[in-house]
Amino acid sequence: MNPTIQLICKGHHAEYELKNIINLFMPYIENEYLIETIYDDETVSVYLFLEGVLARERQKKLVLIRDESKHKRQVREALKQLVYDTLCELTKKEMPWGILTGIRPTKIVHDYLAENKKEAEIGEILKSEYRVHDSKIKLLIEVAKREIDVLQRNQKDEVSIYIGIPFCPTRCVYCSFTSYAIDKKKTLVEDYLEALFKEIDYIAEAKKHVPVRSLYVGGGTPTSLNEDQLQRLLTHIKSRFDLRHIEEYTVEAGRPDTITKEKLRIMKALGVSRISINPQSMNQKTLDVIGRKHSVEDISTVFHLARECGHTNINMDIILGLPGESKEDVENTLQELEKLSPDSITVHTMAVKRASRLKEESERYLLTEAQNIELMLSLCETYLLKMGLNPYYLYRQKNMLGNFENVGYAKTGMECLYNIEIMEEKQTILALGAGAITKIVYQNGERIDRVPNVKNVEEYIMRIDEMIERKKQGFIKYQ
Ligand code: SF4
Structure with missing residues (x-):
């Protein structure tokens, strides 16, 4: 049966x-x-x-x-x-988030705050109508209040920009993003950059009078580009956009095995103000299982190197519920991160996504039960608060283990603006590259138009003029 x-x-x-x-x-x-x-x-x-x-x-x-x-x-x-x-x-x-199944639960709190409802009243609604647990209510309200500080400083017509580099050294078992193992796609990278530069040129010209609040180069792993390619990409960005007044410029350095001293120097010299080095776990057995080809020591070495190169805002991502990981393993990761003292840490809960190898081969991996995830999340909260990091953004995904959440923690003043903007959808995000989705926001988020680029890299290169035309049409409606 x-x-x-x-x-x-x-x-x-x-x-x-x-x-x-x-x-x-x-x-x-x-x-x-x-x-x-x-x-x-x-x-x-x-x-x-x-x-x-x-x-x-x-x-x-x-x-x-x-x-x-x-x-x-x-x-x-x-x-x-x-x-x-x-x-x-x-x-x-009972489910920690009750009947809230959307990916942006903070939006509800923002709506109630906009109606001048008091925190206690909002808490009561979340509990009685949405069946949300007390611990999540506290988290939701805390995050929403921190986000408001950032959102209130949004200027009219200001935008953020996302640029996607869909290449990684190898593919992680849990990955469902548009990302290609770079070694197998070497010849494509140059063609991709050429197409991307064309899209950058179009946006820079079409939006030349529009102030840019934050810029985010994500992926994939942008630092899987070689030094020359990374230098050309960041130089191109700097030559096309006015970065003098930008508040935040992030490059996801992601996998430690892609980072060199020269790449760290290039990023610093070309205006990058925030990088992300993502260990996911500080346990060697886990790194081996998830398909990482580097050691735990490599992560610490690269982190110190980044500090030496002048990177004063470094984020680190971890994932809870990785195959075979116990609460003790997570505690070890947190203790190792505490020694490094990054400026922000994003705690993800494993989501078994349809397009990932983990889903295809799920029987090979022991997936963590909901109860353990709950313990791991509360352990993270304890450690991160002790490290002076506070929750500032959160989102949920489908198929997350135990139906939990992803939370970004940061030192005060080190919160990632782009993360907040993408979650709360109060500002237009111009998104460039394969799989990137531009969101044109009207009337403070009351209406949002999406302009997607094709996901497949070869298609993106071949159809770059069509991608630009799609944006043109999207902007015509926007005017
Ligand atoms: S580093 Fe990120 S984008 Fe790249 S394969 Fe791993 S999960 Fe996917």
Whole structure:
């Protein structure tokens, strides 16, 4: 028998949202169930059947709202609550984020803060209506308040820029990004840079009077370019954009095995103000399992080298739930990072994404259970607060182990502006390169137009003129 929950929807259109709620509980389901959800006569009802026999039922009478879209939302939220409560009761499990399944939970807090609601009131709504746990409510409100400091300084017409370099030395087991092992694609890199420079030139000309608040070169691993290519890329960026007043310029140095003293010097000389060196784990056995071709010592050596080269804002990423890692392993990683004292640390919870090797070969890896992840997250919080790092941005992904979150922690004043902007969608982000998605933001985020580039590198190179044309059309609507 395959544990399943079949969903039937009558009188409403909340099927997608209800499926997301049901998916949260699937790891804990042991039988074949059917859930019937109905909206009728101002009442929402949920019936749970086991082998055709009614096992549980819940109803809620709604107070009718005249506005149609608000009414639809009311029905949807009420059904989500009932399905969630039914499944909590059935499985004896609660989810840390309750019925919040979106990737940007802080947006809700920003909306309530904009309505001048008090923190305690917002906390109460998150708890009673969204079923969010107390620890997450505290985190959400703390992060939202820190984000406000950054968002309030957004100037009208100001943008941020993202430039993607979709190459890495090798592919990590958990990766689902658009990224190519650079050794296998050497001949493509030059063609890619040529196409990218064309797109940079177009944007620089089309937006020459637009102030740039932050610039982010991500990937992939931008430092997997060789020294000459990296120098040419950063020189090109510097020659096309006015970086004199930019608040933040990040390059993801990512994998330590791609970083050399010369690359660190090039980045510093060409205006980069923030870099990210991402160990993911400071345990050698884990680095070997996830496909990293470097040692733990290499990470520390490169970090010190970066400091020597004048990099005063360094982020480090770690991942919780890596194959075979225990709480003790995570503690070891945190102790090693404490010795380095980076300016920010981003804590990711492993997400098993469809396009990753981890998904394809999941049976080979022992995945960490939700309970362990919770312990690891609270261990991180304890260590990072002790290191003087505070949570400043957070987001969630689908298929995260234990349905948790990713949180960025930073020393005061070292928060990554770009991370906040991309999460809160209050500022236009012009995104260049294969797979990059430009987001044109109107009226402080009330409407967002997306202009995507193709993901495949060969396609991007071949169709670069079409990518530029797409942007042109997007900007025409924007004017
Ligand atoms: S370094 Fe990042 S982008 Fe590159 S393969 Fe690993 S996870 Fe993917």
